[in-house]
Amino acid sequence: MAKPKTQFVCQNCGTVHSRWAGKCEGCGEWNTIVEEDPMGGIGSGPGKVPKKGRAVTLTALSGETEEAPRIHTGISELDRATGGGFVRGSAVLIGGDPGIGKSTLLMQAAAALSRGGHRIIYVSGEEAVAQVRLRAQRLGAADTEVLLAAETNVEDILATVSEGKRPDLVIIDSIQTLWSDTADSAPGTVTQVRTGVQAMIRFAKQTGAAMVLVGHVTKDGQIAGPRVVEHMVDAVLYFEGDRGHHYRILRTVKNRFGPTDEIGVFEMSDKGLREVTNPSELFLGERNAKSPGAAVFAGMEGTRPVLVEVQALVAATSLGTPRRAVVGWDSSRLAMILAVLEAHCGVRLGQHDVYLNVAGGYRISEPAADMAIASALVSSLAGIALPADHVFFGEISLSGAVRPVSQTAQRLKEAEKLGFSGAMLPATSAELPKGSSARWTMIEDLPDLVSRIAGSVKKLGKQEEDD
Secondary structure (H helix, E strand, O other): OOOOOOEEEEOOOOOEEOOOOOEOOOOOOEOOEEEEOOOOOOOOOOOOOOOOOOOOOOOOOOOOOOOOOEEOOOOHHHHHHHOOOEEOOOEEEEEEOOOOOHHHHHHHHHHHHHHOOOOEEEEEOOOOHHHHHHHHHHOOOOOOOOEEEEOOEHHHHHHHHOOOOOOOEEEEEOHHHOEOOOOOOOOOOHHHHHHHHHHHHHHHHHHOOEEEEEEOEOOOOOEOOOOHHHHHOOEEEEEEEOOOOOEEEEEEEEEOOOOOOOEEEEEEEOOEEEEOOOHHHHHHOOOOOOOOOEEEEEEEEOOEEEEEEEEEEEEEOOOOOOOEEEEOOOHHHHHHHHHHHHHHHOOOOOOEEEEEEEHHHOOOOOHHHHHHHHHHHHHHHHOOOOOOOEEEOOEEOOOOEEEOOOOHHHHHHHHHHOOOOEEEEEOOOOOOOOOOOOEEEEEOEHHHHHHHHHHHHHHHHHHHHHO
8 A cells, every 4th residue: 555645734824735845835934834644644544435425404594593592701891702602512712912811811701600500611731720720819710610621632631521511611722732643743733733623613513512712823913723723613703912001802803603893802900801891991091182193083893982092293304214103003004194195185294204103002903093093193293282072083095085984973972972072074974973962073085184173273373372
């Protein structure tokens, strides 16, 4: 019998190569290709006849459907991100940077579910039982009935969780430490990760237990291992945060049983993670109303409105090429806003350094922040503060027009609830809230925005002279 040919698999993206190479053609990473057995000890060998399949029942699309049964954790921010709680029989993958708080969040969730009468099993492959107990004591979860185990072998884990009463939730921390006897490669490789995750998902589907898998992330912020793992699970959550700030965001990027644009906001403390029910107050922080270059952006994260301060600093440069430093926003979009300001408004920023920062370490991803960014830039260049009681939102096109954005009413209601009495928004905005006492300034294009800011500057200067 001929010996099967070996294959070379990239440990970062899972691309299969016919021979070893220093650089992966799929993802461009260096020294990530490892030789693996293509059979991996799984499946039938050469010459074995596959068994005949059985016909399955076909059903129509119409008919009654029941809502997926969920396990509510009692942590509202976690339930919001998952779409209402963990679905029984589902597999959830949670990724995040090392030390960001993934194990802390799951331990608090396990303790809350255990207090509610659920059977929870926590399997740690990176820490000993004593280390997990120390974390539980620090979080005040040592008095719960959470069952612990320190194991990395897939077969041993499945045999353990299958004993006794069916668990309601199984936590595996983490998938990169799993290894199976059916695969010959080392733990953490593509074959071992895929084999371990597939076995855990199969157990969840067969028994109806919810499965939570913790995954490491690469330097690019993506979950390490083959991308097929994210396709196999039912939901993918990213736990994000900056070590220089105390807040953490649980962001949903995939969810078969709920929305994919929700976030949960937490605040890290020495007692664990605390829920933040009003993220706008956290991201606004201590504002200086008289500081130029600061604008409040009314954004949306799923169904939740979030107000965050955008800070810009425009200073004359002594370098041949001006600097463009951006924190919390897309640098390419900043270059576009600068080009539109110069082309359509005559605002010359070619001889100035531009620094842009989103307060609180928050990261903005939606284009509705264009108007807030442009207002902050013009305010910093003019040296006069914007109205402190106004919020800004609207998308700017290359022609200088201000395009409307979605969920305008929710943005304005959140701003009014936090004490903002005015807003600059696109002129073609729909769904404006009724009965509001706030002052709305409709902006048609970017030159109109710049002229209004200049007009408010002149008006403010005249009031100061009269005083």
